[in-house]
Amino acid sequence: MSITSFVQHLSKEKNYSAHTVNAYQKDIGSFADFCKHEFGIDGLEQVQYPIIRNWIVKLVDEGLTNRSVNRKIASLKAYYRFLQKTGILVASPLAKHKALKTNKKIEIPFSEGEMQNMFSQIPFENDLEGTRDRLMIELLYTTGIRRAELVNLQLTDIDTEQQIIKVFGKRSKERIIPLLKSTVIFLNEYLARRNALEVIHDSNALFLTKAGHKIYENLVYRIINKYLSLVSPKLKKSPHVLRHTFATHLLNNGADLNSVKELLGHSSLASTQVYTHNSITELKKVHLSAHPRNKKQ
Structure with a gap:
């Protein structure tokens, strides 16, 4: 239920585009599936950081770039901030997480x-x-x-x-x-x-x-x-x-x-x-x- 509320929050209160909302929903849904299949956890409110770290390792092993992993974790961070804001959680399991290092992306413009x-x-x-x-x-x-x-x-x-x-x-x-x-x-x-x-x-x-x-x-x-x-x-x-x-x-x-x-x-x-x-x-x-x-x- 909290994921549905979060999606509505992004769409109606944050006024995010449908594309952005879908990206957040997909990232969080992917993590929820991981928690259920790997650890038997149904509610993300119960998750501790070691489980998130296992997910990060899995994503890297699957070939995702550090930039892509960071984007997924950013979605998860936003979700946990929402749970804190609504009083469901006191502290986020990602409070002390540090983003993976990425190479600076330089795009060369046309002349x-x-x-x-x-x-x-x-x-x-x-x-x-x-x-x-x-x-x-x-x-x-x-x-x-x-x-x-x-x-x-x-x-x-x-x-x-x-x-x-x-x-x-x-x-x-x-x-x-x-x-x-x-x-x-x-x-x-x-x-x-x-x-x-x-x-x-x-x-x-x-x-x-x-x-x-x-x-x-x-x-x-x-x-x-x-x-x-x-x-x-x-x-x-x-x-x-x-x-x-x-x-x-x-x-x-x-x-x-x-x-x-x-x-x-x-x-x-x-x-x-x-x-x-x-x-x-x-x-x-x-x-x-x-x-x-x-x-x-």
């Missing part, structure tokens, strides 16, 4: 040249899918929105006259992002194709398949990977790397960190500072080439 080649050299088809794919890439690169935010865009979220887009981010937090003129042009071209579809099943959704259904996240990933493979040799080619590229290119060209934070929908500067790595690299180049002290050496 400005690669993105220019995307729009100048790729022959997008002049049909629904071609105009849709080009617009999706344009939006991800020029607004920095997340893949889930792109998928959930509604027609009413777009204002071509004001050249703005309304996005609902994590925890349904709303933000307004300006659109470039090029984006509006691509948007109008796509809308003409979209509105000409004979059958539309999801009438409010901005992005549709040729069958008239709302697009889904895996489709977006495949599309982005397909086109970026034509202009870049980088291993990671995903919607999130385009978001990283958006932030990096803005910072490289003098944008204020706080402004980029607002555009990305981050709750704190700490999240945005992840994207400053490449900007610092660019600043170093400028510093070395322009500082008079360096020129004398």
Whole structure:
């Protein structure tokens, strides 16, 4: 019963997305199955840390990365915090747990040249899918929105006259992002194709398949990977790397960190500072080439 209450808490009180809630539920359910099959324990309220440690060992033996294990433990920590908050538990069995060490994950953004080649050299088809794919890439690169935010865009979220887009981010937090003129042009071209579809099943959704259904996240990933493979040799080619590229290119060209934070929908500067790595690299180049002290050496 407590797991059901926790899921409702995440969905209704925390306002987490369905995808996030499902991930928490899956992690906790997996641990509950482990406790029942390995130790005969039905209620997670009875669990002590040694059992959790056994689960961690099992996950590692199964080949999960430390990062994935840490994510599962984070779900479990949130669950036990909920049990403490509701008075079911006094102390969490994970109170003294330390996360497994992980290698720092550095994503390499696409260069400005690669993105220019995307729009100048790729022959997008002049049909629904071609105009849709080009617009999706344009939006991800020029607004920095997340893949889930792109998928959930509604027609009413777009204002071509004001050249703005309304996005609902994590925890349904709303933000307004300006659109470039090029984006509006691509948007109008796509809308003409979209509105000409004979059958539309999801009438409010901005992005549709040729069958008239709302697009889904895996489709977006495949599309982005397909086109970026034509202009870049980088291993990671995903919607999130385009978001990283958006932030990096803005910072490289003098944008204020706080402004980029607002555009990305981050709750704190700490999240945005992840994207400053490449900007610092660019600043170093400028510093070395322009500082008079360096020129004398």
